[in-house]
Amino acid sequence: MDLRQELHKKIEKIEAVFNIAEVLSLKIDDNYIKRYYRINKIPYSIFHSRKDLIYMGISRDGKFKEDDLLEAARTVEQYIRSLGGRKVLELATGRGANSFYLAKRHPNIQFWGIDISPSQLGRALRKAKLAQNYHPELGDYHILDKFxxxxxxxxxxxxALCYSGRKDRVLSEIYRILKPGGVFIIFDGYRKQAETSWTKEQQLAETLIERGMALNIFESCESFRKKITESKLTIESEEDVSSYVIPTMEKFERLANRLFNSPLLAKIIVKILPKEFTYNAISGYLMPTLIKMGVAAYIITILKKPKE
Structure with missing residues (x-):
């Protein structure tokens, strides 16, 4: 089966369980995002990582391992060593897994974190009691006036930067708070191809994925690069690791497949449980296919504030 046929069959299975028009009409705002993370607090731990590493693993050998979830933390650690960094900030620190891991390994370095979700931040605050050099706070990464x-x-x-509709504002704030020579490390998903080249089913699938993840829209790679160019930050490096996140995505795909292969039971589950939880199945089911088709991408971007 080629990828277009695979996508078509998946959409048919989704339509047998969900009201597609209702999913597409979902309005996403900060309150919905907070509710999404509150409702998925326990499911994330059950279905993904009990260590609070709720991210894509970067499986460079093609096979998923729990250790692959620490790629972002290891990247930060590399720059701590190369820059001799003493102070680190994590935007959207969530449950604090990355910063807590780093704080334990680097007790002489101060780690700060902000997040808009009180339910997510609760776990980070508990971790902070075990690491005196980790300081998570409630905050919006568009407004970093406290720094x-x-x-x-x-x-x-x-x-988490994907949730911002004002990335230019975020980049401006990052430029301000970074020391000259400092770096901004971003792990995130994007729309890879221009929409004009997409089929109707690719467009539908991408939008369904976004709604399932409580997103309005993934920004395109090209659009984000333009914002970087317009900021005072420069691109230190950019690595497309889309193929390396597929093993993690296929874990979610297998879980979602159980639901969609039992449509009668799935309809009952969807009626009983909140959409903030059940819509995740749509995203998990479709993501690996769109990555393989080259419609979506997962990229590690390192931006730098030039030295004066």
Whole structure:
């Protein structure tokens, strides 16, 4: 079966369980995003990682291992060593898994984290009691007024910048708070191809994935690069690791497949459980196919504030 046939069959199975028009009409705002993370607090731990590493693993050998979920933390660690960094900020710190891991390994370095979700931040605050050098706070990454100019050696964000509709504002704030020579590390998903080249089913699938993940839209690679160019930050490196996240995505695909292969039972589940949880099945089912088709991409981007 080729990928277009695979996508067609998946959409048919989704239509047998969900009201597609209802999914597409979903309005996403900050309150919905907060509710999404609150409702998925336990499911994330059950279905993904009990260590709170709720990210895509970067499986460079093609086989998923729990250790692959630490790729972002290891990347930050590399820059801590190369820059001699003493102060690090994580945007959308969530449950704090990455920063807590790093704080334990680097007790003489101060780690800060902000997140808009109180339910997510609760776990981070509990972790902070076990690491005196980790300081998570409630906050919006568009507004970093609490931090001084030139304060941080490293800022990083994992799979959360995609929720911003004002990335230019975020980039401006990051430029302000980074020290000259400091870096901004981004792990995130994007629309890879221009929409004009997509089939109707690819467009439908991409939008369904976004709604399932409580997203309005994934930005295109080209659009984000333009915003970087317009900021004062420069691209230190950019790595497309789409093929390396497929093993993680296929875990979600297998879970979703159980649901869609039992449509009668699935309809009952969908009626009983909140959409903030059940819509995840749509995203998990479709993501690996769109990655393989080259419609979507997962990229590690390192931006740098030039030295004065």
């Amino acid at each position: 001084e100019d030139n304060e941080f050696d490293i800022v990083f964000v994992v799979e």
